[in-house]
Amino acid sequence: MxxxxxxxxxxxxxxxxxxxxxxxxxxxxxxxxxxxxxxxxxxxxxxxxxxxxxEPEAVVVLPFTRDGDVVVIEEWRHAVGRVNRGLPAGSVEEHDDDLAVAARRELTEETGYEADRVEHLTTVEPANGIGNSLFHYFVAYDCEDVDGQDLDFNETIRVETAEYDDLLAEARTGELRDGRAMTGLLYYELFGDDE
Incomplete structure (x- = not known):
């Protein structure tokens, strides 16, 4: 690295x-x-x-189903000792020349959903005072559950869908605590399109 x-x-x-x-x-x-x-x-x-x-660059995906719900994941986060609700995400691999392809891969591996199309949303340095992390955010549209998960050995992920407005309410009340999810959701709310 x-x-x-x-x-x-x-x-x-x-x-x-x-x-x-x-x-x-x-x-x-x-x-x-x-x-x-x-x-x-x-x-x-x-x-x-x-x-x-x-750490390697990462992609984070805000995936919408055809009905407009958001595909979310729940995953054990050992550092904070609890199950965390968030968005599908994963490291960019050395052979990834196209970040959109990496976003599609991580979406499918973690959730079993495939997107009709993906679009870049933003790129952020989430904690540049303590790390070189670089997160590339993508919005995935018209996602369908097609294949089942293909998780890494150390991943245990539950997949759910949530209404977009319910996620915004969780962000407002502090129930949604995952920084990657908050950034993607709130950036989309402020600057994303209304598809």
Missing amino acids: SDAHDDADSPESDDPLAWEVTDSWVGYECPGFDIVHDEVRLPDGTETDYDYLV
Whole structure:
């Protein structure tokens, strides 16, 4: 897994606020992400260190059925110790030249649904103070349950559908807590189309 400094020659590295990386190594590796340790020099000359999470880019899918319901997943999230309601999502793989294809794959693997079409919604850096995560959001239209799930060994996912307005109400009350789902749902509500 590469670190976030592959673009060290970017224009941002010349910004007076940029930190200079004097040394960098992977401090911890596990399936799905690494923790990178950087030795850095701050703009005022102070030398310190900084650790952050490095993970592959991901796709997140907001899938609508032909009836306008949203396909949602419920999955155990060990870090918070509870079942979490969210949207289908997964890592972009090295051979994924087309992010829309990756979005279709993750939708089908996690839910068994296939989309008639998918469209890019937005791309965000959800936690760029602690990691290099990059989420590409897609809207999937006219989804149908066709194939059954094809889950990874460490995934246990329950698939449901929910009315769009009910999901918005869950976002409003705080019942929907998944950050990826909240971002996709609320971005779509503000800026997406009304299909």
